[in-house]
Amino acid sequence: MSIVRLIGLPTDVNSSFLRGPAKAPGHIRAALFSDMGNLATESGRELVQDIAVEDAGDLPLDESSADDPRIEAAVAQACRDGATPILLGGDHAVTYPVLRGIAAVHGPVNILHFDAHPDLYDELGGNRRSHASPFARVMEEGLATRLVQVGIRTLNAHQREQAARFGVEIVPMRDFAAAAVPTPAAPLYISIDLDGLDPACAPGVSHHEPGGLSVRQLLDVLARVNGPIVGGDVVELNPDRDLNGMTAAVAAKLVKELCALA
Template identity: 50%
Template sequence: MTPIALLGVPNDENSSYLRGPAEAPAAIRRELFSDAYAQYSESGVDLSAPGRWIDHGDVRFDAGVDPWTSIETAVERALEPGHPLISLGGDHAVTHPILRAVRRRHSRLTIVHVDAHPDIYDAYQGNPRSHASPFARIMEEGLADRLIQVGLRATSAEHRAQFRRFGVETVSAAQWTGDLQLRIDGPVYLSLDLDALDPAFAPGVSHREPGGATPRQAIGLIHSLERRLVAADVVEYNPRCDIENTTALVAAKLVKEIAGILAGGTRAAANLAA
């Protein structure tokens, strides 16, 4: 049995508009482990099996310590036993220090970044650590060999210049139709911003962008990464903006499907269940 490591990253100090994503890890865990919902992934994995989850709790942020150091250190410790990791943000800025630790374990790495926004500004509002800028830092530091951004529907001229600078591959929301198949060899890191989904399904985000994906599209993409996925994060859930806990439930569902694939579940099993 493959245990799945879980780590909360309750940090939103680099959010540009609203605070609240720091409260997300606890809210997602509450739905993830609720008796109200099935504990099997669609890919056929029993997530309730003893020892399936190894929850490392939340990153501790101590005064006088760079938060990026705290995150990177906590991720390194969670990865040390060799278990695949799902990190719960927090805003999207936290993906940068997470990937510093993940990259050390993978000489080849492709990032599949699912989001309404490219988050690749050089320094949004003058902040190089902004949640709108992590992928600029990630690519500058060579933390991935490929960056594929899926679901985009809010791009600017600066974004397009950054795409050219870093060789980013993009699939816009308009292009994301049907069963998306990405051609990827080698390990994959999935970074899933919940505002990639249409706000009809995930209203609990700080930056709602209509015209987004459905949860079914996101689940299909997760399942398509079988045998290549090595770690993931789910970020930008803002409980303060949620409606009747809708987004927390969707986030928990996506975490379950990510966990199923990390634990060896298959798309064939998901299709059989359907």
């Protein structure tokens, strides 16, 4: 039986526009285990029955320099314990220490990344740990061999240069076709920024970027992934901007489908 370890990362200290994602992990859990649905995934595999789920709760993050090592250590420990870590963000800056923890056990990985933004800034506002910069740090450190980004629709000149520098494969939203999205081989990590979805599908995010993926389009790409994955995250839910828990429900759905790939 597959084992998944859910780890909440309640931090948004590196957000560049609005805060709020630090509140997200509890909202995702509430939606995931709510009586409004069940624990079956679209593959037919069910959480608990077919996929053991360990909820490690939220890490005690305090917006200090100790947070990154805490995240890295918790993720590495999950991997060493034979569990697949699924992270509940939090802003997207957390993906960098998460991947340091993954690489400490599995070595460099391939990444499938869903987002409106490439998050490749060398720095934003002087912050090299900005949630707009995690994949620049990941690629600089050689934590990933291959990075495929899907749903991108905010590619400016600087990030275009960064993508070329690091050999990033970008699937722009305007060219999207699920069947044409490259799905990297194992070891594979999947990072889902909820603002990769169109705001009509996920209004509860800090950065609304129209023209994005539908939930079904994202699921169609996930359905093409050959598991097992080594980990994944769902980040950037901002409960302060959500409508009737709609985006939290979407986040929970995506967490379930990541679990099905473990």
